[in-house]
Amino acid sequence: MALILLLFIFLLVFGTPIVFSLGVAASFTLVAYDVPLALVAQKIYGGLDKFTIMAIPFFILTGIIMEKGGIAKRIIDFATALVGWITGSLYLVAVVAGTGLAAISGSGSADTAAMSSIMLPQMKKRNYNIDFSAAIMACSGSLGTIIPPSIMMVVLATISNQSVGALFLAGIIPGLICALFLLISGYLRAKTNVSESKDYHKFSTIYLLKTFFSAIPALTLPVIIVGGIVGGIFTPTEAASVAVITGLFISLFIYKEIKFKDLPQIILRAATIASTVMLIIATANIFSWFIASQQIPQKISEFMLGFSDSKLWFLMNVNILLILIGMFMESISAILILVPVLMPVAIAFGVDPLHFGLIIILNLSIGMVTPPYGITLFVASSIAERSIVDVSKKLLIPLTLMFIVLFLATYFPQISLYLPSTILGYK
Structure with a gap:
């Protein structure tokens, strides 16, 4: 185990892409243990030979269609009509829009890019603090990993043999609490800054109804995706593919912001992103198999239980570990590496696996916002044309509130388990 970790860290430190770091470290270690090389190819194939994994490229494509096809714009317009008349209106619009987009794309970075490109120019014009604006964008974008559908949830549920629908439901209440705290x-x-306290527009019932009716086609997407999965109508993969077809129909024929000539470029961009994710999943499967074959989770369980059998002690340490890892590692990679190790340990401590899965998602969503390598922080800072250092200074209050949500979800399991148990009868 020490060999594979040292080699993996060594390759990462010298700038090797994580997919190659995982693959080379795992393959080299297998050779050192006299494992047949044919097994490497078998495990790479086995990592992708899961029907649920096929949902990931479709969710990525849905996110790009949402961004390019006018779907994101309609949701932001509706959010503006809904809360744009309240103090701090554009901050509130960002959070409400982020919540709406989170229910469509499944990708925090896609949500952040879509919102930031539309809203940050407006915030600059109205003299909003651009660093805090970018910080709110980054935090709101991270809701895309908590509120279903979520690509991270699909990956986590697949490798831990859990119900995707149940995990989706587990994320709804924590995600909405997080959105409320960001609001x-x-x-x-805005209350403490005169230029930001002015409303963006006066409340108008006519404008609200106009933007609502315009957004109805866009708002059907989360109903189709989440409702279809939870209701047992679709599998996650089928729901994702239906979302692509629906999103294309809306963008091509209703909003008419995508032309048929744009489709090859959109599909190519989705394929590029998806291929990176799928390669990471494939190579991480070698890593996970080796960890399981060496009984690493069992050894860690015995070691930690030797210190204390307290569930609260275990969860506190896991949160610290995941926050630190989330600051430096891409989220899906962290899930693929850590879940096979930590999930059996959590079960040994008596933690519900669905609850623990949601804790992992929350930690890594916070990691997407924290410097130095938070992806949504990087996206928002880039679009705002501000340094990550400047934006990070404005993260104190939003991040503190997100940590409070993490604390509540960690130590009050019913926050995440209420909907799965009520709707699906999860026990």
């Missing part, structure tokens, strides 16, 4: 942070910030 509060934006409101309080």
